[in-house]
Amino acid sequence: MEPGYTIHKHHHHIGWDNANAPVLTIASGAAVEIETVDSSGGQLSPDSSVADIATLDFDMINPVTGPIFIDGARPGDVLQITLESFKPSGWGWTANIPGFGLLADQFEDPALHIWSYDTQSLAPALYGKYGRVPLKPFAGTVGLAPAEPGTHSIVPPRRVGGNMDIRDLAAGSVLYLPIEVDGALFSLGDTHAAQGDGEVCGTAIESPMDVALTFDLVKGADLAFPRFTTAGPVTRHLDEKGYEVTTGVGPDLMTGARDAVSGMIDLLTAQHGMAPVEAYMLCSVCGDLRISEIVDQPNWIVSFYFPRIVFE
């Protein structure tokens, strides 16, 4: 469907607030194209260096374009969002931002990688001399305004969505979000060119792009949490050569996740000679955290799957 509306990227907001004035009102069934600013809020560019990470203004982080008022939407309804297509910009960044990320206690220094990729072919993007990362553009932040008044941080996702960073919210996926306020008040941003399950270092391939969507209102379809449907397989761009997998074993899932990622960083540094922080950022953009078992009391297994195609 051709988008009936375009929302330009200067129509963005920081944080969620159901008092934000809509920039567009649409009927159910409408198609919209949304431009986004990258998650640094325009503070980083293809020319940025690691020094720019240390001076990031966090009050500008993760702008989202919107909000869109969906006519007739009421609390208790569900908004069905079809992610039709992505027009990527061809550049992106991945950073280790001190204080942020699964292993923030172990990686205290800023780091930055600037990516360049072909917007037509979307061929795997070069990661220095080490390998190539397959791409799959998606929207990291897709959400609605929460019922609770006031301004809420953009960082945590909520039951109305938001900064979910689910790497399969890509072209063809259909997302269902519970509505808490009249008009739903939809916004989107934080587009990524690639990310693994977990986004373990805290950033993906952060890359501005335009996103085409359609909206449909599902009346009275009460939903506890977001759900979605993928149009087809989700890892075919990654899985052809299989995986290296590390694990964490123990009674706490968070500790298991940290152990599994630490094990993969050790493996990648030993096998490929990269610095630990380089391995950490690479894990974030293409490795997947899975819960292999969560029932063999009292020890669970969290596994980290790294796709071997990156090096082949």
Added chain:
Amino acid sequence: MEPGYTIHKHHHHIGWDNANAPVLTIASGAAVEIETVDSSGGQLSPDSSVADIATLDFDMINPVTGPIFIDGARPGDVLQITLESFKPSGWGWTANIPGFGLLADQFEDPALHIWSYDTQSLAPALYGKYGRVPLKPFAGTVGLAPAEPGTHSIVPPRRVGGNMDIRDLAAGSVLYLPIEVDGALFSLGDTHAAQGDGEVCGTAIESPMDVALTFDLVKGADLAFPRFTTAGPVTRHLDEKGYEVTTGVGPDLMTGARDAVSGMIDLLTAQHGMAPVEAYMLCSVCGDLRISEIVDQPNWIVSFYFPRIVFE
């Protein structure tokens, strides 16, 4: 490689104990075929009914065949285990066992499904009138004796492996386990015809089968936790039609996992008319728990991926 040795299934033990006498001593490089008893310890059969779940003797649960003493293995070494092939039996069972499983508080009554499948074609196995589950045989319990003396429960996995229930420990995978005792003392059992990441109801398609393996000793390759390499893609038998995905959003990964699985049970019961416990068992044998993001403080997202091919 043709197996040089066969260990029959009566050579099994319950629990881990480094005082168990080896049933076989091999050199690094040897190939072995291992017969297994199903995880009920032979208490269930293709003729069992749900009444048999209530009377299960837990002292017989999860026998493992072994132990095998690997000549020259010392603490600090690593045992490399290549899972060469599986000869499945053609039958299996999945149960809800009261007190066991991710949602044990919500599913208090026993339930049982008996599976039948073709051992040659390994075609997807019929789940009543609802659909067909793609199969991938693997070993749920693969481990070594721990250093700590005494008998240890077979249920929890440890850093030396054990009841890991990692569904990608299938044909072609190469597993690396840290060795804690002289001879490593390897045992294997709990073979499964299919399971999703998480094994959420606590059982998979529990199915006795013979497993062919080769063993190689890696001297001095100290390892914190198990790791493995898969020979190729791990979900191609499942992913062709995409996924239905439910999520849990919040500050605790365990709660998120429970919410995501509960959401999928609600969806499957609404869309396919199956009883909640039937949906729960189906989720266990083919749905996957993934950690979509673990960095957007303070709320993480756990997602449950259910393959749509089951119904198509």
